[in-house]
Amino acid sequence: MYQLRGVTKQYRRDKATVDALVDVDLTIGDGDRLVIQGPTGGGKSTLLQMLGGLDRPTSGSIELDGVDLAKLPEARLTTFRAESIGFVFQSFNLIPTLNAQENVETALVPLRLKAAERRERAAQALESVGLGERLGHLPSEMSGGQQQRVAIARALVKNPKVLLADEPTGNLDESMRDEIMDVLETLWKEHGLTFVMVTHDSSIARRAPRIATIRKGRITLTENSKAV
Amino acid sequence: MFFTYLRRELRRRRKAALVVASGLALGIALVIVVNSVSAGMNQAQDKVLQSLYGLGTDMTVTKAATAPKAGEGGRPRFEFGAKDDGKEQSSDRVMVQGFQTLAASTVDKVASQKGVADAVGGLSLQVMKVDGQFKRGQFKQDPGSGGATRQGGPGGEPRGRVEGGGASFDVNSYSVYGTDVTKAGLGPRTSSKITEGRAFKTSEADAKVAVADASYAKEKKLALGDSVKIKGVTYEVVGIATPDSGDAAADLYLPLKQAQTLAGAKGKITTVYVKATDSQQISAVKRGIQKNISGTTVTTSADLADTVSGSLSTASNLAANVGRWLSIAVLVAAFLVAGLLTSSAVSRRVREFGTLKALGWKSGRVTRQVVGEAVVNGLVGGALGIAVGLAGAYAVTAISPTLTAQLGSGAGGGGGRGPGVVMGGPGISQAAGKSLDIALSAPVSATTITLAVGLAVAGGLIAGGFGGWRASRLRPADALRRVE
Numbered sequence: 165m166y167q168l169r170g171v172t173k174q175y176r177r178d179k180a181t182v183d184a185l186v187d188v189d190l191t192i193g194d195g196d197r198l199v200i201q202g203p204t205g206g207g208k209s210t211l212l213q214m215l216g217g218l219d220r221p222t223s224g225s226i227e228l229d230g231v232d233l234a235k236l237p238e239a240r241l242t243t244f245r246a247e248s249i250g251f252v253f254q255s256f257n258l259i260p261t262l263n264a265q266e267n268v269e270t271a272l273v274p275l276r277l278k279a280a281e282r283r284e285r286a287a288q289a290l291e292s293v294g295l296g297e298r299l300g301h302l303p304s305e306m307s308g309g310q311q312q313r314v315a316i317a318r319a320l321v322k323n324p325k326v327l328l329a330d331e332p333t334g335n336l337d338e339s340m341r342d343e344i345m346d347v348l349e350t351l352w353k354e355h356g357l358t359f360v361m362v363t364h365d366s367s368i369a370r371r372a373p374r375i376a377t378i379r380k381g382r383i384t385l386t387e388n389s390k391a392v
Numbered sequence: 393m394f395f396t397y398l399r400r401e402l403r404r405r406r407k408a409a410l411v412v413a414s415g416l417a418l419g420i421a422l423v424i425v426v427n428s429v430s431a432g433m434n435q436a437q438d439k440v441l442q443s444l445y446g447l448g449t450d451m452t453v454t455k456a457a458t459a460p461k462a463g464e465g466g467r468p469r470f471e472f473g474a475k476d477d478g479k480e481q482s483s484d485r486v487m488v489q490g491f492q493t494l495a496a497s498t499v500d501k502v503a504s505q506k507g508v509a510d511a512v513g514g515l516s517l518q519v520m521k522v523d524g525q526f527k528r529g530q531f532k533q534d535p536g537s538g539g540a541t542r543q544g545g546p547g548g549e550p551r552g553r554v555e556g557g558g559a560s561f562d563v564n565s566y567s568v569y570g571t572d573v574t575k576a577g578l579g580p581r582t583s584s585k586i587t588e589g590r591a592f593k594t595s596e597a598d599a600k601v602a603v604a605d606a607s608y609a610k611e612k613k614l615a616l617g618d619s620v621k622i623k624g625v626t627y628e629v630v631g632i633a634t635p636d637s638g639d640a641a642a643d644l645y646l647p648l649k650q651a652q653t654l655a656g657a658k659g660k661i662t663t664v665y666v667k668a669t670d671s672q673q674i675s676a677v678k679r680g681i682q683k684n685i686s687g688t689t690v691t692t693s694a695d696l697a698d699t700v701s702g703s704l705s706t707a708s709n710l711a712a713n714v715g716r717w718l719s720i721a722v723l724v725a726a727f728l729v730a731g732l733l734t735s736s737a738v739s740r741r742v743r744e745f746g747t748l749k750a751l752g753w754k755s756g757r758v759t760r761q762v763v764g765e766a767v768v769n770g771l772v773g774g775a776l777g778i779a780v781g782l783a784g785a786y787a788v789t790a791i792s793p794t795l796t797a798q799l800g801s802g803a804g805g806g807g808g809r810g811p812g813v814v815m816g817g818p819g820i821s822q823a824a825g826k827s828l829d830i831a832l833s834a835p836v837s838a839t840t841i842t843l844a845v846g847l848a849v850a851g852g853l854i855a856g857g858f859g860g861w862r863a864s865r866l867r868p869a870d871a872l873r874r875v876e
């Protein structure tokens with residue numbers, strides 16, 4: 165369970181400071197699904213970084229199961245990311261020179277598995293997103309939707325506790341959006357993940373039970389009674 | 393994963409890798425060529441010095457320079473009696489080269505010095521041979537006023553004149569080296585190989601035998617078993633010697649005792665040839681000898697090398713200075729370019745490395761990946777550079793440009809091969825005015841290759857250092873950066 169208290173993040177650019185997050189309080193239960201919305205530059209990505217341990221808040225605490233990520237030493241934060249967090253990025257962020265299977269394997273590298281097991285699990289993960297036939301393909305040889313599915317396989321291959329997705333359909337055209345959303349939703353249900361997703365897509369948002377809106381670093385929460 | 397990732401990166405970003413590698417290759421190739429040409433220059437200089445001193449001589453000991461005393465040495469004089477009318481006359485004037493001698497006991501003193509492995513004495517002589525004849529003038533009477541005048545005119549003087557008197561002489565000079573037959577392994581004679589006949593036997597310390605230099609023998613039409621006469625003494629030519637390179641140390645070699653007798657220099661030598669136990673200690677040995685044996689001048693190969701001029705010395709200075717600086721400059725530039733290119737490659741891959749960090753890769757692992765790529769680039773560049781460098785060195789050896797070496801202080805006024813004896817300082821009197829042609833080669837040593845490989849690895853590490861430092865500072869949050 166996530167417990168955020170008074171999380172503030174300021175970026176210093178030259179002499180000006182930008183308040184990306186201002187005094188955010190938020191609780192996300194295990195297995196919950198939270199959709200984050202808001203205008204560009206509002207602070208959505210910044211919040212996701214805080215949740216995923218990619219960066220530290222300027223002040224406040226981010227507890228996951230009682231452990232404050234804000235105070236965790238760098239090495240432990242790295243291990244935490246490797247073991248517990250799955251990321252899906254808007255621009256896929258696949259390694260362009262590695263094929264699909266090798267890209268998925270990169271998520272298992274910090275876990276020190278044997279090479280054979282790593283390959284096996286990567287293949288299984290790709291199978292589960294419908295890319296069992298594409299293990300040897302390079303990102304450049306795949307469509308945007310396929311690339312994002314590789315990225316999803318990479319995020320989930322380690323069986324993380326939390327899945328964080330930052331506008332996962334933002335770079336995709338309409339036909340692929342639903343495909344990706346279906347994959348994510350299925351996997352969320354299968355794995356019992358805590359799932360936090362930033363999206364501009366209101367049709368997706370409408371299906372979420374809880375919506376957080378961030379404007380100028382401030383958060384407002386809406387319960388969605390019409391959630392599916 | 394490390395090797396898979398490395399292989400994939402290098403294969404799919406071949407062009408960028410090749411740019412870094414060729415920069416390093418250029419620098420490394422230059423180092424190899426400059427190094428091996430320098431080594432070739434040194435070999436050439438060694439050859440020049442060897443032709444004077446013989447193999448393995450590290451230094452020579454001669455008498456310290458003093459103003460020649462009156463009556464000692466001096467200019468050669470020839471005395472001919474004009475009595476033997478019309479008869480061919482010949483006279484040899486045997487002089488000690490440089491007119492300065494040391495006592496033969498100096499050899500033992502030098503040999504007992506610390507750091508001296510072996511020492512041998514030798515006597516260098518210059519022989520001037522004058523051949524020719526005098527003709528007495530003949531009185532010729534005036535045919536017109538012949539006997540008639542004599543008869544008829546009292547008091548008439550006979551008329552006529554002396555005709556055809558005079559002299560025709562041929563002067564030529566050659567060098568003789570008196571060698572210690574018991575120590576054949578050291579000294580100037582070792583710079584030539586016996587190509588016909590034999591060398592001196594140890595039993596021939598005072599025998600009337602000679603070894604002739606091949607080109608001198610050719611000039612004088614001397615063959616094995618022929619005899620040469622010096623100052624009335626007849627020597628049998630038992631061997632012909634051909635110099636390994638350049639000029640011979642002397643035209644004729646005689647046993648030391650014979651040479652001393654000829655020159656009237658009993659128990660004297662001109663030079664002690666010294667071999668040191670350790671070639672690194674030469675200057676210390678030199679200092680020791682000069683301190684402990686007064687009145688001597690010690691000349692090392694290095695001292696002599698300073699007197700080498702001509703295109704060899706110009707080229708060797710060029711290689712030592714310009715070549716070295718150029719290759720250092722190119723190397724530094726190559727290292728910098730490789731570093732900057734690697735660093736900028738990391739900048740272009742900020743998102744990639746940020747993503748890996750977001751996935752839980754430790755900074756060290758990411759850095760290792762970047763450094764690994766750079767080191768492989770460096771090794772590829774090194775291999776390329778070694779190939780190009782070897783080709784360059786091979787080309788130099790194949791073309792083998794000829795360099796000329798002039799020895800002695802400032803070309804020594806017309807050279808010492810003519811009848812005139814050059815009087816240089818005693819230390820380099822032998823060297824004065826000597827000129828040698830030497831073909832340049834560029835031998836590549838294992839050390840040079842090791843250096844090149846070391847530089848390649850260093851280049852890779854420097855480039856990797858730049859890139860790795862950059863990569864280690866990336867934040868995992870950079871994975872979310874929108875712009876490439």
Ligand SMILES: Nc1ncnc2c1ncn2[C@@H]1O[C@H](COP(=O)(O)OP(=O)(O)O)[C@@H](O)[C@H]1O
Binds near residue numbers: 175182183203210
């Ligand atoms: N690394 C950074 N350095 C400086 N300013 C930043 C940085 N990241 C984000 N910001 C600023 O913080 C604010 C919130 O950004 P972000 O969280 O990316 O918004 P969103 O994802 O909602 O578009 C913006 O004003 C943005 O310019």
Ligand SMILES: [Mg+2]
Binds near residue numbers: 208210330
């Ligand atoms: Mg964003």
